[in-house]
Amino acid sequence: MPTPTKGARLGGGPAHERLMLANLATALFEHGKITTTEAKAKRLRPLAERLITFAKRGDLAARRKVMTVVRDKTVVHMLFTEIGPQYAGRPGGYTRITKIGPRKGDNAPMAVIELVEPMAEQVVAEATGAAKRAAKEREEATTEVVEESAVEETVVEEAGDEAGDVASDEVSDEIVEDTVEEVADEQAGEQADEQASEEGADDAK
């Protein structure tokens, strides 16, 4: 007896199910991130990852196999030239499903399925990390840090001039460099904080 497919049955029949999954896979590879129901996302994940594995193999046979599912040649080309090589070092697990709660209208549980580690994703993650660090620093030393940094900047400039002219002690130079880096980090962190957590964190406050 053949093992039944895991997950929910979709659509009105096997052909309908195949078509829906193929369309979902095409949309996922085209956009990198799609919102759908949890059941469809769970059915889509193994199919999409299998197609990406074909894309990593990259030969003509693999391309023809993928063409039987994804009918759009531009999407297949993108899959083989961009998405496949992107995951060369990743042994599976190319997609991520995040639940986003029930849908208005029919209360169906919805989810976002996305390809992991696109470039924008990393940027966002770094931004949130920087925001957290900046918030921590602000909690530890609130307004004094800003004033000190301003003072330090002026000191740094003067010290840099002196170092260029007189070639003063190496120890003081090192300290100056450290302070410069700290100030730069703080400024970068604050900017990232403003960009990343505009609404969420501020609303909570």
Next chain:
Amino acid sequence: MPVPKRKMSRSNTRSRRSQWKASAPTLVTCARCKEKRPSHTACPNCGTYAKRRVLDV
């Protein structure tokens, strides 16, 4: 085709319906925005899950 012989009394109807109970959803506090959200779900308020932006809020 079999059908009920007697009209069901209001008392019986209401007794049956007394077992209809709503349950409170299990909520956790979002670490980022401190709002309540369902567990294992992206926060509907700030649109993040596991420090990752999922929704455009």
